[in-house]
Amino acid sequence: MSKRILITGGAGFLGSNLSERLLNEGNKIYCLDNFYTGFKKNVEHLLDHSDFELVEHDVINPLPDLDVDQIYNLACPASPPHYQQDPIFTTKTAILGVINCLELGKKTGARVFQASTSEVYGDPLVHPQPESYWGSVNPIGIRSCYDEGKRVGETLMFDYHRQHGVDIRVVRIFNTYGPRMNPEDGRVVSNFIVQALKGEDITIYGDGKQTRSFCYVDDLLEGFVRLMNQDEVTGPINCGNPGEFTMLELAEKVIAKVGSESKLTFHPLPGDDPKQRKPDITLADKHLSGWKPAVKLDEGLDKAIAYFSSVI
Ligand code: NAD
Ligand code: UDP
Numbered sequence: 515m516s517k518r519i520l521i522t523g524g525a526g527f528l529g530s531n532l533s534e535r536l537l538n539e540g541n542k543i544y545c546l547d548n549f550y551t552g553f554k555k556n557v558e559h560l561l562d563h564s565d566f567e568l569v570e571h572d573v574i575n576p577l578p579d580l581d582v583d584q585i586y587n588l589a590c591p592a593s594p595p596h597y598q599q600d601p602i603f604t605t606k607t608a609i610l611g612v613i614n615c616l617e618l619g620k621k622t623g624a625r626v627f628q629a630s631t632s633e634v635y636g637d638p639l640v641h642p643q644p645e646s647y648w649g650s651v652n653p654i655g656i657r658s659c660y661d662e663g664k665r666v667g668e669t670l671m672f673d674y675h676r677q678h679g680v681d682i683r684v685v686r687i688f689n690t691y692g693p694r695m696n697p698e699d700g701r702v703v704s705n706f707i708v709q710a711l712k713g714e715d716i717t718i719y720g721d722g723k724q725t726r727s728f729c730y731v732d733d734l735l736e737g738f739v740r741l742m743n744q745d746e747v748t749g750p751i752n753c754g755n756p757g758e759f760t761m762l763e764l765a766e767k768v769i770a771k772v773g774s775e776s777k778l779t780f781h782p783l784p785g786d787d788p789k790q791r792k793p794d795i796t797l798a799d800k801h802l803s804g805w806k807p808a809v810k811l812d813e814g815l816d817k818a819i820a821y822f823s824s825v826i
Pocket of ligand 1: 522523524525526527528529546547548549550551552553571572573574587588589590591592593607611629630631632686687688689690691
């Protein structure tokens with residue numbers, strides 16, 4: 515059945531892909547964004563659709579009075595250089611944005627979905643990370659505006675649920691990549707691909723032996739929609755691809771796929787950069803009808819490389 519859906523951060527990487535998918539499934543979409551790290555061009559192809567509405571708004575302010583069935587809260591800069599550029603604004607977005615979504619959920623009865631993050635586990639001492647792990651987070655470092663902001667976001671979700679009965683869903687997203695990432699976003703997959711395509715040096719931070727697990731965007735969004743549209747669990751639920759790679763392995767794959775002459779260069783590791791990260795997806799498998807990522811890194815990189823070649 516068609517639903518009225520508000521997507522905050524809808525002009526960003528994940529938000530624009532989610533807006534397109536849910537619009538194509540016959541829903542009415544209110545795509546809300548302040549264009550801090552997102553772009554109107556990400557949703558330009560949707561603007562003529564009668565069921566698509568772009569709303570320019572900052573989630574740190576109370577949300578417009580929209581009568582909706584579901585709210586996906588994705589508004590928040592996600593790339594470390596961008597969320598560290600104005601850390602106070604990032605914390606305000608992470609916390610006030612969730613409060614404003616939950617207030618609208620309380621008023622309308624809409625189900626509220628929060629895009630949380632594997633950063634709630636910080637620099638994890640448990641590997642892989644299950645949802646039951648409470649994390650190892652520095653509260654006063656350069657990543658804290660984002661990590662602690664997202665942790666308080668989860669707290670608010672569960673307090674509104676317990677105190678006001680708001681219907682909630684919380685996903686913890688592990689590093690995701692794909693089309694509509696900003697080429698200048700600063701995250702590792704986009705940086706390496708763009709550098710390789712331009713024949714520039716590949717910037718490895720630290721010794722490159724830190725690990726991440728990379729999920730292709732379509733797999734992640736399938737997890738979002740399954741979590742949002744089931745009635746059994748609130749989460750938090752990890753969604754990510756358990757394939758784990760060092761940054762050196764990622765760089766070598768990208769260089770080989772692009773056929774680039776780029777050389778590896780080594781740069782200081784930013785503060786509090788997690789050493790390892792890999793999702794335990796047992797709960798997603800159990801509660802989201804056997805959800806598992808289908809796209810392996812090699813296949814996803816091919817698609818991402820094709821995208822970045824077309825836009826730079
Ligand atoms: P993105 O930067 O491309 O998108 C974020 C969007 O939110 C942008 O369009 C931006 O303009 C908008 N925004 C930021 N602050 C806002 C504000 N105050 N008011 C209104 N809009 C605002 O990043 P993304 O990768 O698409 O991430 C989307 C969400 O998913 C974020 O909440 C992020 O924390 C979460 N997440 C993403 C990943 C990932 O790997 N992509 C991992 C973990 C969590
Ligand atoms: N990284 C890197 N070179 C880059 C960008 C990032 O080596 O040009 C490293 C970064 O230090 C981190 C990993 O890649 O260890 C993932 O970084 P990203 O910013 O994509 O995500 P996050 O650290 O938030 O997981």
